[in-house]
Amino acid sequence: MKLRPFQLSDPPSVVHVYRDAVRHIGPHHAYSPEQIAAWSSFPTNKAEFGRRLARGYTLVAEEDSHIYAFGQISPLDCFSFLYTSGHLFKKGLGAQLYDALDAHAQAEGVMEMHTEVSRIALPFFEKRGFKIHEVVHIPLLGVDFEWYRMKRSREDTLAVRQSQTHRLPSTSVSLIDLHCPACWI
Helix, strand or coil: CEEEECCCCCHHHHHHHHHHHHHHHHHHHCCCHHHHHHHHCCCCCHHHHHHHHHHCEEEEEEECCEEEEEEEECCCCEEEEEEECHHHCCCCHHHHHHHHHHHHHHHCCCCCEEEEECCCCHHHHHCCCCEEEEEEEEEECCEEEEEEEEEECHHHHHHHHHHHCCCCCCCCCEECCCCCCCCEC
């Protein structure tokens, strides 16, 4: 599996990953059928979604020309997207994307990060030093969703980065050319 920058030809595959994640992972986290239907209907316009992903720093995880996950920071201090195909959930792709995106933000001098996440992503971000600072209810196509606005302070960022220096680097991913309304995670 390799990580590479998002390309404007990727939206059909990325939208498939997005919808597959919501449809396969959502039911295991107490999302109702109505919530899953509304959530998976986004994005409605693939070209517009592609332009949105092209505006930020976006990476995809691919193998044999097939995209299995994607993530974005936009702006540089906000995790905007982090989605993994449903059948690969909990296989480490999200963590690998997160690490690469966080490393890019670090290289750009970003010390405080924020995001807005679902119940699915909440434990993932808490393990990475993010703390809830607000619970919000957002309607999507007439269906209410509870999201968590989270922040990672400068101090928490430094602590997380210090602990990462003690981990061995992953050899299963190659990083190539690494250069908010509601964040849907």
